[in-house]
Amino acid sequence: MRERLYLYDTTLRDGQQTQGVQFSTQDKIEIAEALDALGIDYIEGGWPGANPTDSAFFEAAPKLRARMTAFGMTKRAGRSAANDEVLAAVMNAGTGTVCLVGKSHDYHVEAALGISLDENTENIRASIVHIVGQGREALFDAEHFFDGYKANPAYAMEAVRAAFDAGARWIVLCDTNGGTLPDEIARIVGEVIAAGIPGDRLGIHTHNDTENAVAGSLAAVLAGVRQVQGTLNGLGERCGNANLTSLIPTLVLKEPLASRFETGITVDKLEGMTGISRMLDDILNRVPLRQAPYVGASAFAHKAGLHASAIIKDPGTYEHVDPGVVGNERIIPMSNQAGQSNLRRRLAEAGIEVDKGDPALGDILNRIKEREDEGYAYDSAQASFELLALEQLGRAKSHFDVERYRVISERRRNAKGQVVVESEAVVTVQLPDGSKRTGYFKNEHPQDLHDDGPVNALWQALKTDLGPYQERIEDIRLTDFKVRITNGGTEAVTRVIIDFQDARGRRWSTVGVSPNIVDASFEALLDAIRWKLQRNGAA
The missing domain is CATH 3.30.160.270 (Alpha-isopropylmalate synthase LeuA, regulatory domain)
Structure with missing residues (x-):
C-alpha cells in the first residue's frame, strides 16, 4: 500500500515575495481555484493583517476542497498568545489551518529577536497551544532549521520538540537560506526522525539558492517527511522556492516515488500542469520559461536531426515521459541542422502531409538554410517556418x-x-x-x-x-x-x-x-x- 504525501502550496504567500510580483485579490482567487482543481492539499493564502490584499482574500473565503491556511508568526515575547494582536489577526482569518513561523536557529533568536533561547522556546509552545486550543490544525515552520541544526543541534531540536509536544500537526523543516545540499537534508531529516518526531508529522520547505530546492525536497521525502511545500513555477524570495511544477510530475510519474507514494493529484489531473503554469505567467505578465522541466515550450523540443529521426521511431529514445501526460506537446523545431525525417515530422504535426522522397522536401531545407544565413531563426519561430514550407509546396493561400x-x-x-x-x-x-x-x-x-x-x-x-x-x-x-x-x-x-x-x-x-x-x-x-x-x- 502506498504512503500518502501531502502537497502544500505557498504561491500566494511565499511566491508573492518574489521581486516584482504583487497579486490582486482576484488573482489570488483565480490561482487558488486552479490549485484546488489540480488536487493540492493545502493552500497558504497569505498573512492576514500584513497587507490589504491578503486580508481581502481571506474575507472573500473562496470555497475550496483544499485546506486553506493562514500564515503568521509565533507570539512576541512579553505578552500572552491570547493578547498578541499580530497572532490574533491570523486567527481572525477563520481558516481551519494556521501555519506559524518561528526561530529554530540559536543565532537568529539571540541576534535577530534579541531574546533568550528559553523565551523563544516558550513563545513557540504557547502559540501552538493557543491555536490547537481553538480547534485549529497547527503547523510550525521551523525557520532556518537546517542551518540551526548544523550550528546547535540541541537547540534546533528543542524548538521543534516544543511545537510537536504542544500539538502541532506538522513540523515543517525549513532550508530558509537555500544553502543546504540534498545529502545534508536527508541526513538531518533521518536524525530528526530518530530523535522521536515521526516522518508523518514532518514537512519540508526548501529555497533554490543553490539550484537544489527540488532535489532537496525529494531527498527529504525519501528520508521520511510526508508533507512537501513549494510554489508554482518556483516563485519565491531571492532564487525562489521548490518548484511544484517540477516536483509534482516527478512524484506522480517517476519511480521509485510513484510506486511508494500517492498524492491528491492523479495522473489524469496532471494534464492540467502546463496550463496552470502558463496561467500564472499570464497573470504576472511574464514570458513562460522555455527550458522549464515538464511544462516549458522547449521541454520536449528535438532540434538535432539524429534525435528527431529517433523520436519518429520511438519517442522514448529522447523523452523521459509522454509530453501529453503533463499537458505539453512535442516540438520538432526547424533549423539548418534538420534532416528530411525531422522536416516531415514537423510538417505532419502542423497538418501538412508530404510524401517521403518528395523533391519539395529538399527545396524547403535549402530555403531554410538560405534564410538562416540571412539571419532568420526558425527553431523558435514555428509559424514562420510553416508559412515558408507552404509557399515552397505551392499550398500557401493569398489572403491579402x-x-x-x-x-x-x-x-x-x-x-x-x-x-x-x-x-x-x-x-x-x-x-x-x-x-x-x-x-x-x-x-x-x-x-x-x-x-x-x-x-x-x-x-x-x-x-x-x-x-x-x-x-x-x-x-x-x-x-x-x-x-x-x-x-x-x-x-x-x-x-x-x-x-x-x-x-x-x-x-x-x-x-x-x-x-x-x-x-x-x-x-x-x-x-x-x-x-x-x-x-x-x-x-
Missing part, C-alpha cells in the same frame, strides 16, 4: 497583399513642458477581390506620457481593417517581443521574434529580419496574421 505602410514617431515637449513620444501608422492592403483597405492608428494620449511605440502602432493599424478576415484576427494578442542584432557595425541586421496567443490558447511565434528594426517587426507581424488565417482555413 500589403501595398504600403508608413509609421512616424515624434519626440517633443507638450504645452506643460513634458517630453512626449507620439507614434502613428498607416497600412494599406489589397484583398483578392481587388478592393483596398486602409488601417490607421495614432497614440491619442501624449499628454499622459503614454507611448505606444512605432511597432505597436503598426500592429494596431495592420489589424484595424482586413475586410472579411477581420473577425478571425480580433483575438490575436502579442505576448512577447524579442530583438537581436545578428551582425555588428554598418552591416548590422536585426532579427525580431514575436510571440502571439489567441482566445483558444494557441501560441505561435514568427520571425522577421531586416537592417531596419521596424521593417523586421512588420514582417513578423504579417506572418502572425497570415498563419492565423491559414490555420483557420479562411477563404
Whole structure:
C-alpha cells in the first residue's frame, strides 16, 4: 500500500515575495481555484493583517476542497498568545489551518529577536497551544532549521520538540537560506526522525539558492517527511522556492516515488500542469520559461536531426515521459541542422502531409538554410517556418497583399513642458477581390506620457481593417517581443521574434529580419496574421 504525501502550496504567500510580483485579490482567487482543481492539499493564502490584499482574500473565503491556511508568526515575547494582536489577526482569518513561523536557529533568536533561547522556546509552545486550543490544525515552520541544526543541534531540536509536544500537526523543516545540499537534508531529516518526531508529522520547505530546492525536497521525502511545500513555477524570495511544477510530475510519474507514494493529484489531473503554469505567467505578465522541466515550450523540443529521426521511431529514445501526460506537446523545431525525417515530422504535426522522397522536401531545407544565413531563426519561430514550407509546396493561400505602410514617431515637449513620444501608422492592403483597405492608428494620449511605440502602432493599424478576415484576427494578442542584432557595425541586421496567443490558447511565434528594426517587426507581424488565417482555413 502506498504512503500518502501531502502537497502544500505557498504561491500566494511565499511566491508573492518574489521581486516584482504583487497579486490582486482576484488573482489570488483565480490561482487558488486552479490549485484546488489540480488536487493540492493545502493552500497558504497569505498573512492576514500584513497587507490589504491578503486580508481581502481571506474575507472573500473562496470555497475550496483544499485546506486553506493562514500564515503568521509565533507570539512576541512579553505578552500572552491570547493578547498578541499580530497572532490574533491570523486567527481572525477563520481558516481551519494556521501555519506559524518561528526561530529554530540559536543565532537568529539571540541576534535577530534579541531574546533568550528559553523565551523563544516558550513563545513557540504557547502559540501552538493557543491555536490547537481553538480547534485549529497547527503547523510550525521551523525557520532556518537546517542551518540551526548544523550550528546547535540541541537547540534546533528543542524548538521543534516544543511545537510537536504542544500539538502541532506538522513540523515543517525549513532550508530558509537555500544553502543546504540534498545529502545534508536527508541526513538531518533521518536524525530528526530518530530523535522521536515521526516522518508523518514532518514537512519540508526548501529555497533554490543553490539550484537544489527540488532535489532537496525529494531527498527529504525519501528520508521520511510526508508533507512537501513549494510554489508554482518556483516563485519565491531571492532564487525562489521548490518548484511544484517540477516536483509534482516527478512524484506522480517517476519511480521509485510513484510506486511508494500517492498524492491528491492523479495522473489524469496532471494534464492540467502546463496550463496552470502558463496561467500564472499570464497573470504576472511574464514570458513562460522555455527550458522549464515538464511544462516549458522547449521541454520536449528535438532540434538535432539524429534525435528527431529517433523520436519518429520511438519517442522514448529522447523523452523521459509522454509530453501529453503533463499537458505539453512535442516540438520538432526547424533549423539548418534538420534532416528530411525531422522536416516531415514537423510538417505532419502542423497538418501538412508530404510524401517521403518528395523533391519539395529538399527545396524547403535549402530555403531554410538560405534564410538562416540571412539571419532568420526558425527553431523558435514555428509559424514562420510553416508559412515558408507552404509557399515552397505551392499550398500557401493569398489572403491579402500589403501595398504600403508608413509609421512616424515624434519626440517633443507638450504645452506643460513634458517630453512626449507620439507614434502613428498607416497600412494599406489589397484583398483578392481587388478592393483596398486602409488601417490607421495614432497614440491619442501624449499628454499622459503614454507611448505606444512605432511597432505597436503598426500592429494596431495592420489589424484595424482586413475586410472579411477581420473577425478571425480580433483575438490575436502579442505576448512577447524579442530583438537581436545578428551582425555588428554598418552591416548590422536585426532579427525580431514575436510571440502571439489567441482566445483558444494557441501560441505561435514568427520571425522577421531586416537592417531596419521596424521593417523586421512588420514582417513578423504579417506572418502572425497570415498563419492565423491559414490555420483557420479562411477563404
